[in-house]
Amino acid sequence: MTAVPLGVPEVPARQVAPRRRSRRIQVGPVAVGGGAPVSVQSMTTTRTSDIGATLQQIAELTASGCQIVRVACPTQDDADALATIARKSRIPVIADIHFQPKYVFAAIEAGCAAVRVNPGNIKKFDDQVKEIAEAAKEHGTPIRIGVNAGSLDRRLLRKYGKATPEALVESALWEASLFEEHDFRDIKISVKHNDPVVMIEAYRQLVAQCDYPLHLGVTEAGPSFQGTIKSAVAFGALLSQGIGDTIRVSLSAPPVEEVKVGTQILESLNLRRRGLEIVSCPSCGRAQVDVYKLAEEVTAGLDGLEVPLRVAVMGCVVNGPGEAREADLGVASGNGKGQIFVKGEVVKTVPESRIVETLIEEAQRLAERMK
Ligand code: SF4
Numbered sequence: 001m002t003a004v005p006l007g008v009p010e011v012p013a014r015q016v017a018p019r020r021r022s023r024r025i026q027v028g029p030v031a032v033g034g035g036a037p038v039s040v041q042s043m044t045t046t047r048t049s050d051i052g053a054t055l056q057q058i059a060e061l062t063a064s065g066c067q068i069v070r071v072a073c074p075t076q077d078d079a080d081a082l083a084t085i086a087r088k089s090r091i092p093v094i095a096d097i098h099f100q101p102k103y104v105f106a107a108i109e110a111g112c113a114a115v116r117v118n119p120g121n122i123k124k125f126d127d128q129v130k131e132i133a134e135a136a137k138e139h140g141t142p143i144r145i146g147v148n149a150g151s152l153d154r155r156l157l158r159k160y161g162k163a164t165p166e167a168l169v170e171s172a173l174w175e176a177s178l179f180e181e182h183d184f185r186d187i188k189i190s191v192k193h194n195d196p197v198v199m200i201e202a203y204r205q206l207v208a209q210c211d212y213p214l215h216l217g218v219t220e221a222g223p224s225f226q227g228t229i230k231s232a233v234a235f236g237a238l239l240s241q242g243i244g245d246t247i248r249v250s251l252s253a254p255p256v257e258e259v260k261v262g263t264q265i266l267e268s269l270n271l272r273r274r275g276l277e278i279v280s281c282p283s284c285g286r287a288q289v290d291v292y293k294l295a296e297e298v299t300a301g302l303d304g305l306e307v308p309l310r311v312a313v314m315g316c317v318v319n320g321p322g323e324a325r326e327a328d329l330g331v332a333s334g335n336g337k338g339q340i341f342v343k344g345e346v347v348k349t350v351p352e353s354r355i356v357e358t359l360i361e362e363a364q365r366l367a368e369r370m371k
């Protein structure tokens with residue numbers, strides 16, 4: 001069985017930048033803000049009322065490294081399912097609610113670790129912001145205020161003409177003030193836009209005006225390839241300045257993919273201990289082996305290995321030995337053979353047909369030693 005990484009993930013010593021100082025909130029066992037490790041979250045795509053399917057998807061997300069999961073709650077049946085889902089999920093569950101105060105109370109009562117709701121919407125239709133603040137305070141349930149370009153208040157659209165960074169920030173701070181009036185500050189904020197440039201600017205402006213922890217997101221980022229790039233660029237720009245406390249990559253793809261991308265972004269910036277890392281060359285006219293195939297086969301063969309391991313797969317003897325020597329494990333190929341390196345030493349030379357299996361054997365041996 002693959003080990004499920006739960007709890008506080010390890011953060012390597014060398015940081016890209018000092019983290020912004022923010023308040024800390026507690027989403028179940030996962031701390032967000034106040035210097036806590038940046039967490040990865042996602043959202044289920046099942047009907048929340050389908051408890052079995054939702055828990056199954058949460059289990060898959062948990063196994064892929066997701067630390068916080070959000071579920072939509074647009075109907076009474078969904079609200080009724082929250083208690084069981086919150087109890088059985090191994091990671092904290094956030095209920096995502098838009099207009100109905102009664103679902104907010106249900107989610108708090110159900111033991112959800114947090115609720116995403118914008119008090120502005122609540123005020124507009126059935127003003128129970130005070131009661132929500134009281135219930136959330138009583139249960140220790142934090143709230144995420146999520147401002148989205150697509151659902152920006154009409155008043156702000158009129159004032160700014162469109163969803164500018166200023167409009168997103170004004171909206172978020174106004175929403176927060178509706179809770180602050182009732183002395184409730186157990187809040188995190190997101191200001192999402194589908195354009196990374198606007199999104200980055202909005203978060204930068206926001207950090208100058210509040211100390212709430214921030215949930216980063218590029219909304220409607222698109223299909224996998226485009227969404228991955230947009231999210232990596234936007235999150236990278238902010239995280240490399242210490243901005244951001246929890247991230248959600250939004251892809252038009254299965255949510256497990258979002259978690260993989262989010263995890264990779266954090267690992268790339270040393271905001272999370274790197275797991276398996278394949279260092280493979282792009283190949284060129286000097287390659288003496290099919291590097292793409294080799295890298296793919298090694299990646300597939302090592303999938304699920306739960307140890308931090310840097311594996312170099314290099315196509316020739318130009319940069320090959322150097323990179324392979326620097327990695328935990330590596331191969332430098334040439335002349336139909338592969339020189340296998342372990343911790344900087346050549347341990348054997350094998351025919352090309354045995355490179356993949358040899359690397360996998362050696363990786364497993366190293367992983368055993370690291371346990
Ligand atoms: S390691 Fe060799 S094959 Fe790979 S890119 Fe460099 S020079 Fe080309």
